[in-house]
Amino acid sequence: MKGIILAGGSGTRLYPLTMVTSKQLLPIYDKPMIYYPMSVLMNAGIREILIISTPQDTPRFKELLGDGHQFGVQLSYAVQPSPDGLAQAFIIGADFIGDDTVAMVLGDNIFAGHGLKKRLKAAVKNAESGKGATVFGYYVDDPERFGIVEFNHEGKAISIEEKPECPKSNYCVTGLYFYDNQVVEYARDLKPSARGELEITDLNRVYLESEKLNVELLGQGFTWLDTGTHESLVDATNFVKTMESHQHRKIGCLEEIAYLNGWISKEEVLKVYEILKKNQYGQYLKDVLDGKYQDGLY
Numbered sequence: 001m002k003g004i005i006l007a008g009g010s011g012t013r014l015y016p017l018t019m020v021t022s023k024q025l026l027p028i029y030d031k032p033m034i035y036y037p038m039s040v041l042m043n044a045g046i047r048e049i050l051i052i053s054t055p056q057d058t059p060r061f062k063e064l065l066g067d068g069h070q071f072g073v074q075l076s077y078a079v080q081p082s083p084d085g086l087a088q089a090f091i092i093g094a095d096f097i098g099d100d101t102v103a104m105v106l107g108d109n110i111f112a113g114h115g116l117k118k119r120l121k122a123a124v125k126n127a128e129s130g131k132g133a134t135v136f137g138y139y140v141d142d143p144e145r146f147g148i149v150e151f152n153h154e155g156k157a158i159s160i161e162e163k164p165e166c167p168k169s170n171y172c173v174t175g176l177y178f179y180d181n182q183v184v185e186y187a188r189d190l191k192p193s194a195r196g197e198l199e200i201t202d203l204n205r206v207y208l209e210s211e212k213l214n215v216e217l218l219g220q221g222f223t224w225l226d227t228g229t230h231e232s233l234v235d236a237t238n239f240v241k242t243m244e245s246h247q248h249r250k251i252g253c254l255e256e257i258a259y260l261n262g263w264i265s266k267e268e269v270l271k272v273y274e275i276l277k278k279n280q281y282g283q284y285l286k287d288v289l290d291g292k293y294q295d296g297l298y
Contacts, residue, residue: 001124001178002100003041003049006089007034007061007107008080010054013228022057024107025064026233029240030281031252032064033227037105038071039252040176044120046103047073047263050096052080052089053107070272071254072263085197090179090187097184101127106175106226110236111136112243112251113222123178123216132212134178135204137171138224146172147201149215157215160208162193162201171217173204174224180212249293250281256288 011018017026024034034051041049049068051061058077068075078092089104090097103124123134137149143164150159150168160173177200186206190198207213218224225236240251250256255272258264269285276282287293 001044001046001128002097002102003044003046004089004093004096004102004104005034005037005041005049005051005107006080006086006104007051007053007057009083014230014233017230017233022053022060023228024053025057025060027237028110028227028233028252029237029244030279033110034061034065034107035254036110036252037107037175038065039254039257040105040109040111040116040120041103042071042073042254042257042261043117044103044124045261046124048076048096049073050076050078050093051107052078052092055079055081070264070268072258072261083197085192086175086200087187087190087198087203090183090203091198094184097181099181101178101180102183103127103176103178105177108227109175110225110227110240110252111174111176111218111223112239113218116222119216119218123214126214127178127180130180132180132210132214133183133204133207134214134216136174136176136224137215137217138174138222139170139219140172141170143167143170143172147204148172151215157208157213160201160205162199171215173201173215174218175226177204179207250284253281253284253288255285259288 007024011023014023026033053061058079065075126134147160147162148164148167149157149171152158186203190202193199227233227236244250255269259269266289269289273282273285
């Protein structure tokens with residue numbers, strides 16, 4: 001399976017913070033925001049990743065992340081000239097996807113929770129075994145802002161509605177999607193919505209109507225954050241700091257994930273440590289190498 005991080009958009013809701021930089025390059029505690037969605041793909045075992053961003057921001061992501069070898073992954077880059085909808089990512093990334101299955105995560109989404117890695121691996125297996133798509137549902141207090149899933153009495157998803165005036169549940173679809181290879185064809189067949197975008201909800205509805213959409217609910221013990229406002233940026237930073245301080249484990253530490261996956265060597269981690277050893281991030285990497293932590297956070 002291949003992975004896509006969609007890190008485009010103009011970030012106008014975060015002005016003036018994002019007037020000269022991408023939202024996904026802003027700090028969430030001690031890491032750039034894009035580290036968190038990238039860690040989700042890496043925890044799913046995905047090593048080929050395409051980052052899609054704006055013409056002006058793509059060079060900045062390249063400067064930050066390079067070709068990804070320091071994280072044991074292979075990064076590619078593509079430009080989304082204008083924000084014409086989330087589903088457009090599969091058209092832009094069609095050549096990158098090729099004949100493979102694909103996962104997409106939004107660049108401003110943060111996921112955390114014990115057992116998350118197991119759920120991610122199950123979603124990969126679901127797509128690769130021909131069972132269609134997997135999305136993740138999460139309870140929200142303001143469902144009119146999201147794509148909302150309706151369930152029948154057996155707990156099976158029966159409808160998805162984008163930003164409904166009268167929501168049929170409080171469970172929204174988060175910004176993490178796993179698809180089979182048909183997603184490219186489906187995306188190309190979509191018609192723009194009333195706001196002129198290729199909607200991810202319409203794409204998910206195609207799978208739902210063909211009974212090939214698995215909706216996994218992230219319940220108690222899981223946290224999902226969409227960092228699109230000034231308030232949610234602060235909430236995300238406070239959450240990450242609190243979790244890392246209390247659990248003594250980092251969320252979204254790419255070097256740690258790569259090392260524990262066997263993708264990079266101890267020597268490669270030590271090189272990063274030498275650069276970062278004056279702060280707590282570098283010291284954490286040293287503790288990881290010393291075997292101080294067990295791989296249980298995810």
